[in-house]
Amino acid sequence: MESLDRLTAHLKTRLVDLNKAKEEGVKIVGYTPGGYLPEELVLASEAIPVCLVRGGDHSVVELAGAYICRWIDTFCRAQIGYGISGDDPYYSIIDLLAIPITDNHIRAISDILDYNTDLDIFPFGVPHMKEEATLRYYKFGITKLKTRLEELTGVEITDTKLREAITLCNRERELLRDISLMRRSELLLLSSRDFVSLCHGSLVADKKVMVGILESLCQELKEQKAPTNKAPRILLTGSTLAIGDYRVLDLIDNAGGMVVIEDFAEGIRPYWEEVKPDGDLMQSLADCYFRRRVPPAWFRPGKERLDFLIKLAKDYKVNGVIWYQLMYRESYKTESYYFPDRLKREFGVPMLTLESDYGPAETEPMRTRIETFVETIRR
Amino acid sequence: MANYYDRVLNLCGFEDEEIKKEKPRIDKAFQKLEIGPEDMERAEEWVTKYHDIDLVGVKKILRAWLLELFDLVLARDEGKKIVYYGFPSIEGPGMAIKTAAGEGVYCSCPDVILCHTLGQIFNKINPVLEAAERGGLPPGHGLCSLQQVRNGGMAKGIIPVPDLITGSSYYCDMGSKADELLHEKYGHKAIYVDGSMDSRWGEFPDYPAEKVEFLGGQLNKLFATVKELFGIEITRQLWDKAMATGIDLARAIYQLEQLLSADPMPISSAEVELAMMLAAASTGRSMTEGPEAINRLCQDVKQRVEKGIGVVEKGAPVVMIFLPSFSDPSIAHMMEEAGLAIRVIPSSLALSVDKPTPQPTLGEEIADRQLKMGAYHSSFGVVKIVENAINALNADGLLWTYLYNCRPMALTSHFLKKWVEENTRVPTLALEMDIYDSRSYSAGTLRTKVEAFAEMLRARKVAAKA
Numbered sequence: 001m002e003s004l005d006r007l008t009a010h011l012k013t014r015l016v017d018l019n020k021a022k023e024e025g026v027k028i029v030g031y032t033p034g035g036y037l038p039e040e041l042v043l044a045s046e047a048i049p050v051c052l053v054r055g056g057d058h059s060v061v062e063l064a065g066a067y068i069c070r071w072i073d074t075f076c077r078a079q080i081g082y083g084i085s086g087d088d089p090y091y092s093i094i095d096l097l098a099i100p101i102t103d104n105h106i107r108a109i110s111d112i113l114d115y116n117t118d119l120d121i122f123p124f125g126v127p128h129m130k131e132e133a134t135l136r137y138y139k140f141g142i143t144k145l146k147t148r149l150e151e152l153t154g155v156e157i158t159d160t161k162l163r164e165a166i167t168l169c170n171r172e173r174e175l176l177r178d179i180s181l182m183r184r185s186e187l188l189l190l191s192s193r194d195f196v197s198l199c200h201g202s203l204v205a206d207k208k209v210m211v212g213i214l215e216s217l218c219q220e221l222k223e224q225k226a227p228t229n230k231a232p233r234i235l236l237t238g239s240t241l242a243i244g245d246y247r248v249l250d251l252i253d254n255a256g257g258m259v260v261i262e263d264f265a266e267g268i269r270p271y272w273e274e275v276k277p278d279g280d281l282m283q284s285l286a287d288c289y290f291r292r293r294v295p296p297a298w299f300r301p302g303k304e305r306l307d308f309l310i311k312l313a314k315d316y317k318v319n320g321v322i323w324y325q326l327m328y329r330e331s332y333k334t335e336s337y338y339f340p341d342r343l344k345r346e347f348g349v350p351m352l353t354l355e356s357d358y359g360p361a362e363t364e365p366m367r368t369r370i371e372t373f374v375e376t377i378r379r
Numbered sequence: 380m381a382n383y384y385d386r387v388l389n390l391c392g393f394e395d396e397e398i399k400k401e402k403p404r405i406d407k408a409f410q411k412l413e414i415g416p417e418d419m420e421r422a423e424e425w426v427t428k429y430h431d432i433d434l435v436g437v438k439k440i441l442r443a444w445l446l447e448l449f450d451l452v453l454a455r456d457e458g459k460k461i462v463y464y465g466f467p468s469i470e471g472p473g474m475a476i477k478t479a480a481g482e483g484v485y486c487s488c489p490d491v492i493l494c495h496t497l498g499q500i501f502n503k504i505n506p507v508l509e510a511a512e513r514g515g516l517p518p519g520h521g522l523c524s525l526q527q528v529r530n531g532g533m534a535k536g537i538i539p540v541p542d543l544i545t546g547s548s549y550y551c552d553m554g555s556k557a558d559e560l561l562h563e564k565y566g567h568k569a570i571y572v573d574g575s576m577d578s579r580w581g582e583f584p585d586y587p588a589e590k591v592e593f594l595g596g597q598l599n600k601l602f603a604t605v606k607e608l609f610g611i612e613i614t615r616q617l618w619d620k621a622m623a624t625g626i627d628l629a630r631a632i633y634q635l636e637q638l639l640s641a642d643p644m645p646i647s648s649a650e651v652e653l654a655m656m657l658a659a660a661s662t663g664r665s666m667t668e669g670p671e672a673i674n675r676l677c678q679d680v681k682q683r684v685e686k687g688i689g690v691v692e693k694g695a696p697v698v699m700i701f702l703p704s705f706s707d708p709s710i711a712h713m714m715e716e717a718g719l720a721i722r723v724i725p726s727s728l729a730l731s732v733d734k735p736t737p738q739p740t741l742g743e744e745i746a747d748r749q750l751k752m753g754a755y756h757s758s759f760g761v762v763k764i765v766e767n768a769i770n771a772l773n774a775d776g777l778l779w780t781y782l783y784n785c786r787p788m789a790l791t792s793h794f795l796k797k798w799v800e801e802n803t804r805v806p807t808l809a810l811e812m813d814i815y816d817s818r819s820y821s822a823g824t825l826r827t828k829v830e831a832f833a834e835m836l837r838a839r840k841v842a843a844k845a
Binding site for chain 2: 066067068069071072101103104107108110111112114115116121122123124125127128129131136137140141297300301302327328330331333334337338355
């Protein structure tokens with residue numbers, strides 16, 4: 001599809017464009033994925049937000065071994081490896097690394113990069129429960145971030161600028177949501193790999209360019225004559241789906257399965273909710289990013305997310321769920337024990353749990369398990 | 380007629396008369412615990428080999444732990460309401476609940492009790508861990524073994540299903556998720572006291588007022604839930620009363636810690652750990668039996684100091700350990716056999732903070748104090764606690780026994796050693812271990828590393844003298 005080609009071309013030169021912008025004095029603000037960093041604040045401060053969401057490479061995880069033990073989530077160790085080694089060029093161009101502290105694994109990135117590198121780190125807290133008090137604390141965190149961004153860029157984040165950024169980001173979310181909802185159809189409109197590429201692209205691309213690409217893609221999808229999808233329909237969920245960590249998607253595809261919806265704490269942009277562009281805008285951001293956002297597994301209790309997964313499974317008429325988690329992320333591991341029973345009871349479909357440390361030796365056992373699962377749900 | 384457990388209980392400080400009187404409770408508790416005659420030989424060997432039962436004080440402390448175990452196991456049968464808290468957790472709320480509710484409520488950290496009894500006395504914690512591995516917390520995933528002990532204890536019916544669980548959501552993610560798993564299985568009420576360790580490196584001891592408001596509000600939420608469930612109100616006055624209840628125990632522990640500066644080290648760190656952790660796990664027997672038991676241990680230790688008796692050679696390198704094993708005393712003995720005088724981080728040091736700033740609510744007052752102490756503030760807060768403790772103890776080395784399956788500890792694995800060595804010049808061994816489950820981290824597996832470290836410290840001492 002032409003729009004996807006445009007995205008690929010844009011991302012190919014993205015680093016060059018960012019370096020050029022930096023030379024011109026524009027600040028680049030990196031952040032860890034997870035959907036708790038309101039990009040609107042960064043855009044309103046006239047800086048460029050860049051999500052640091054690369055993964056899938058075990059050699060970088062090994063690099064982190066000199067700075068932290070192996071019992072921390074694989075993706076987070078990868079970020080430590082990238083941050084210290086400079087193997088991910090995005091780490092070298094950022095002026096500030098904003099880290100919403102969601103759990104102890106993300107805290108490890110913050111502490112270890114803060115201690116071992118010269119990166120300018122700005123952590124802020126994401127509580128683990130939805131209450132008035134926790135919402136207040138989250139708002140306190142993003143308000144501190146607003147002040148820090150104003151200091152960094154020398155630009156005052158006015159309501160006008162913020163509202164403009166909210167409108168732009170809402171449009172991006174709306175388009176991603178529209179495309180995602182199209183995949184409820186029986187038609188084979190867009191592969192999961194392509195949809196994931198859109199999500200990943202949106203975390204790095206220029207926001208206006210991205211919105212343009214999504215708009216034209218929406219149009220293309222509406223106009224195309226797609227064949228009917230006969231493959232078993234799969235909901236893919238888990239902790240992190242990083243840029244470069246495409247093995248699980250490819251294996252499902254090769255096995256004849258079709259991922260029709262994804263839900264990840266990190267790597268898939270939360271696109272279901274929009275920021276209300278009126279009233280106290282900081283409150284609106286907190287309301288959307290924290291209160292209305294379907295939380296990841298490190299929220300306690302995790303019922304809201306598990307209810308949402310069952311709803312997604314029903315809405316997208318899936319035949320099975322694949323739960324893909326990275327090693328040592330204990331919140332996901334714990335939920336993966338009791339969720340399959342609920343899923344079976346309430347929707348009657350099975351679940352396959354896969355774990356990865358980005359190791360190359362995992363591929364073939366993973367392939368066998370996925371092939372068996374897809375065969376099982378095909379019948 | 381003699382009971383199969385008389386000898387072991389005698390070794391653990393029970394008098395015959397007491398055993399006779401408590402027999403129905405002991406029988407019932409042991410039945411639930413699946414402890415029978417076949418377990419006694421192993422328990423006797425374990426207790427005599429790894430606990431200093433020549434000291435009356437040690438026997439009394441073991442007795443206090445066993446009485447707490449019986450109270451825990453029988454709490455539901457004896458008609459009590461049950462509250463469990465987690466480890467580690469903010470000190471005080473458990474004690475306050477117990478003080479307010481009195482005998483009608485049983486309140487403790489059950490997993491820590493099982494480690495110190497099934498582990499330290501009966502050497503039989505593994506079946507509990509295995510039950511948890513079958514019940515949602517499988518091996519090989521770095522899941523917290525203390526949570527496995529709780530999960531397995533409930534799965535085996537050893538510890539009763541509580542009326543309320545309160546999780547330390549301000550510190551670790553695993554405790555709250557593991558409690559959530561138990562809630563899914565048993566349906567009891569779980570309340571998570573949330574927080575966020577979101578400080579920058581180097582920020583401690585500073586923190587914003589909003590952090591106090593957040594954590595304090597969560598503690599107030601816990602107190603409100605307790606009021607709703609049990610009809611008891613945790614007021615400032617009651618809090619002060621609860622804290623006063625613990626003063627005797629705190630004084631006894633402080634006295635013990637002072638005696639440990641003797642050279643040679645008069646008792647094993649295994650016994651010190653037994654004494655110090657009683658307060659963390661129990662709000663019952665720690666108060667009724669704890670002060671007398673530890674005061675008696677102090678007398679015993681004083682006599683040893685006067686006679687120059689020690690568990691290691693005079694002049695042995697003094698090494699601070701952050702957390703010794705809760706369930707396996709053979710690890711502490713292995714370290715001492717390697718020639719190290721092991722000092723547990725003094726609790727008195729951790730508590731010695733400035734008076735809290737006046738706060739509008741009790742919860743905020745507690746939160747403010749906790750943030751000042753450091754452990755729940757940030758990794759840098761932990762680093763500073765360790766640095767201060769090393770300086771206070773004038774330690775020759777640090778054994779940074781980080782728990783591999785505890786994320787807040789595991790993330791310190793490398794930088795803590797680096798920081799301590801750069802800032803105190805004290806050699807540090809970052810020793811990956813599991814203080815609750817020693818199946819993969821036994822004394823045998825750790826011995827070579829500890830011996831090499833001990834050898835290096837001795838060489839340093841010799842070189843310093845020369």
